[in-house]
Amino acid sequence: MTAYRTLDIEGWRAYLASTPDLASRLGGRSEGWQLREVSDGNLNNVFLVSGPLGGLCCKQSLPHVRVDPDWKMPLTRTDFEARYMRAVAPHVGHLMPALYHFDPDLHLLAMESLTPHRVLRGALATGVAAAGFSARIGEYVGRAAFLTSWRARPFEAVTEQVAAFAANTTLTRITVDLVLTAPYRAGCKRNHWLSPELDDIVGELQSDPQLASAVSRLQERFLTAPQALLHGDLHTGSIMVDGDDVRVIDGEFALYGPIGFDAGLYVGNLLLHAAANPGRLDWMCDEIETFWRHFERNYRTLWSERGRSGDIGALLDDSGQQQAQVAACHAIMKDLTGFAGLEMIRRTIGYAQVSDYDARPNRAERAEAMREALMQGRALILHAGRTETPGALLDLITL
Amino acid sequence: MTAYRTLDIEGWRAYLASTPDLASRLGGRSEGWQLREVSDGNLNNVFLVSGPLGGLCCKQSLPHVRVDPDWKMPLTRTDFEARYMRAVAPHVGHLMPALYHFDPDLHLLAMESLTPHRVLRGALATGVAAAGFSARIGEYVGRAAFLTSWRARPFEAVTEQVAAFAANTTLTRITVDLVLTAPYRAGCKRNHWLSPELDDIVGELQSDPQLASAVSRLQERFLTAPQALLHGDLHTGSIMVDGDDVRVIDGEFALYGPIGFDAGLYVGNLLLHAAANPGRLDWMCDEIETFWRHFERNYRTLWSERGRSGDIGALLDDSGQQQAQVAACHAIMKDLTGFAGLEMIRRTIGYAQVSDYDARPNRAERAEAMREALMQGRALILHAGRTETPGALLDLITL
Numbered sequence: 001m002t003a004y005r006t007l008d009i010e011g012w013r014a015y016l017a018s019t020p021d022l023a024s025r026l027g028g029r030s031e032g033w034q035l036r037e038v039s040d041g042n043l044n045n046v047f048l049v050s051g052p053l054g055g056l057c058c059k060q061s062l063p064h065v066r067v068d069p070d071w072k073m074p075l076t077r078t079d080f081e082a083r084y085m086r087a088v089a090p091h092v093g094h095l096m097p098a099l100y101h102f103d104p105d106l107h108l109l110a111m112e113s114l115t116p117h118r119v120l121r122g123a124l125a126t127g128v129a130a131a132g133f134s135a136r137i138g139e140y141v142g143r144a145a146f147l148t149s150w151r152a153r154p155f156e157a158v159t160e161q162v163a164a165f166a167a168n169t170t171l172t173r174i175t176v177d178l179v180l181t182a183p184y185r186a187g188c189k190r191n192h193w194l195s196p197e198l199d200d201i202v203g204e205l206q207s208d209p210q211l212a213s214a215v216s217r218l219q220e221r222f223l224t225a226p227q228a229l230l231h232g233d234l235h236t237g238s239i240m241v242d243g244d245d246v247r248v249i250d251g252e253f254a255l256y257g258p259i260g261f262d263a264g265l266y267v268g269n270l271l272l273h274a275a276a277n278p279g280r281l282d283w284m285c286d287e288i289e290t291f292w293r294h295f296e297r298n299y300r301t302l303w304s305e306r307g308r309s310g311d312i313g314a315l316l317d318d319s320g321q322q323q324a325q326v327a328a329c330h331a332i333m334k335d336l337t338g339f340a341g342l343e344m345i346r347r348t349i350g351y352a353q354v355s356d357y358d359a360r361p362n363r364a365e366r367a368e369a370m371r372e373a374l375m376q377g378r379a380l381i382l383h384a385g386r387t388e389t390p391g392a393l394l395d396l397i398t399l
Numbered sequence: 400m401t402a403y404r405t406l407d408i409e410g411w412r413a414y415l416a417s418t419p420d421l422a423s424r425l426g427g428r429s430e431g432w433q434l435r436e437v438s439d440g441n442l443n444n445v446f447l448v449s450g451p452l453g454g455l456c457c458k459q460s461l462p463h464v465r466v467d468p469d470w471k472m473p474l475t476r477t478d479f480e481a482r483y484m485r486a487v488a489p490h491v492g493h494l495m496p497a498l499y500h501f502d503p504d505l506h507l508l509a510m511e512s513l514t515p516h517r518v519l520r521g522a523l524a525t526g527v528a529a530a531g532f533s534a535r536i537g538e539y540v541g542r543a544a545f546l547t548s549w550r551a552r553p554f555e556a557v558t559e560q561v562a563a564f565a566a567n568t569t570l571t572r573i574t575v576d577l578v579l580t581a582p583y584r585a586g587c588k589r590n591h592w593l594s595p596e597l598d599d600i601v602g603e604l605q606s607d608p609q610l611a612s613a614v615s616r617l618q619e620r621f622l623t624a625p626q627a628l629l630h631g632d633l634h635t636g637s638i639m640v641d642g643d644d645v646r647v648i649d650g651e652f653a654l655y656g657p658i659g660f661d662a663g664l665y666v667g668n669l670l671l672h673a674a675a676n677p678g679r680l681d682w683m684c685d686e687i688e689t690f691w692r693h694f695e696r697n698y699r700t701l702w703s704e705r706g707r708s709g710d711i712g713a714l715l716d717d718s719g720q721q722q723a724q725v726a727a728c729h730a731i732m733k734d735l736t737g738f739a740g741l742e743m744i745r746r747t748i749g750y751a752q753v754s755d756y757d758a759r760p761n762r763a764e765r766a767e768a769m770r771e772a773l774m775q776g777r778a779l780i781l782h783a784g785r786t787e788t789p790g791a792l793l794d795l796i797t798l
Contacts, residue, residue, distance in 0.1 A: 216714055
């Protein structure tokens, strides 16, 4: 066992040189490898390495939040990311980078380097994202959700994974606090917003008993509906694109939960982009429809093909299976709607906000876009329980 | 570590003599202790031991089902029973026997000896059960369910237990197969019934697509709604009574699941008793009302007192909490109704049937009682989704 240490550029060079499988992917001599740090998310160190034969993306947990060294954090988050990638890769193929290496002592991963891919959020900001990217994300969520669910495999195979990911408490705590609770709590120091412009609406969000009840129902759904293995943080910063090559990254928040959580975070981020870029509302609504159409097609096709492989639904005939699919999709859309609303609010007044608002040319317009997003988020949360179809979801859009 | 061996009477005598804490509870010299085997359930060996100072109930896993040595089974089931007792004992006090000792190598337990208690099913059969016993069971389920739930404690404390009990796959497999699936599958060899008298209705139950759909929804509830730590097998054979001293035993099926599962199995067994003893229908309906009243009172009182200790519902004000309690009780009653129906059917045509039917004086009357129970079970399953109150449940009774 190797004691943990945080690797810097030369540390990585030496580590990769001493790991034959990785060194041979890079090719040539280690002195000639190019390494650069590209850490961008809030949590981990990330380096891109290239050699004569190929490239690697290298990621390591730090003993604290990367952007806040005073916020201490266990090192195991890359362990859960590796476990997630191994669990989902057989189901989603090229929609995820290939994992080459995981070191449980140094808590580091080496995976396929995605070049010249861009993070989707940035590609949207700079206008280089090609319309229709949501088809791949719908396919990803539909396949990963069905094939890790109780309908696709004996319950013993599922409970083993449920138990393993139940230990991912550090990152689940972040979701519980920052997505599901803190934004609705007055005086919580992790919230921040454009003040005084948004003080009134934030005050409303934090003192509305009806909203608190709806948020509580979503808390319950998140923690007590282990339908499938979730990515757990599927926003536009966890997706890389290059033309129509779309990849999902950063699975360290993985856990078993309601399928509508992954879908809702994704849709919430599309709507945040629309709030910040009003001229793109139609496009984002198209992306939502495209996402759902591909999600539903993949999810239901797999269910029809393999829906008697598990312990739930093995008794259904074809007609019963179709009815159950419709009911399941309605329930997923309800969850999606609520979680999309939570994501819009927490990304506007919570701890980790989104850069999409930088598209607004000045503070007054930024405040206006944020206000629109907050009202949209509230409407989605309050109406989630009655929203069963993509048409009903789009009818709720007020941006 | 001691290698596992199955203890016979003299094996137990030696084991207890060499375990000072247990020997001192019995008192005197080991040669004078009285031991007798009282194995009664399907799975384990059980011995009662008495000495000058007190008694013990001693239980050990066998490497197979006790009543079917060809059905091999891992030894860990007493491990889960011990874990369950330790988790629930602080919440239910005297409603469970005290656990004195657990040996993970020999997979044995020693607990408080319940004398002169009788198994409730037997006490009902012989007419010595005192009306109102269901008050204690309602209290037990209400307290255990609330205090092991996500509303009473931080999610990290709950997921740790969810993960631990997720490993109880052997006994959960029995529930999934024998309660939730096999009775609805034509040709399954584990089913048996009074034939030819019941052939027609069994054929109906096994070829009804609407029933299969409703059963599938209950399969989904059982596996994907980890609301609280369940006993997992709460029938009238898992309860001992002596006057108004009521104790729950045999927690080896424990797992996290929907609260209505424990409640529904219990109510299903009361209704089976009524089906077999038509003159007791009013009494059993009274017991169901008593059970629910005490369940709801305990569950809601604890929620009002401690319902902001967990991560679900911490944002609710008093009025929001009251509304959430009502909604939760409605949802629990729906589950209760469906699982009660499943229990009535599986205990009449499945692998493990109930002795209550022995009360009928002849085969024709037994067949008639069983037919009534099957029709009642089917009605409960089909109407479960609309049954939100004890009044609505009792309106469904056709016995």
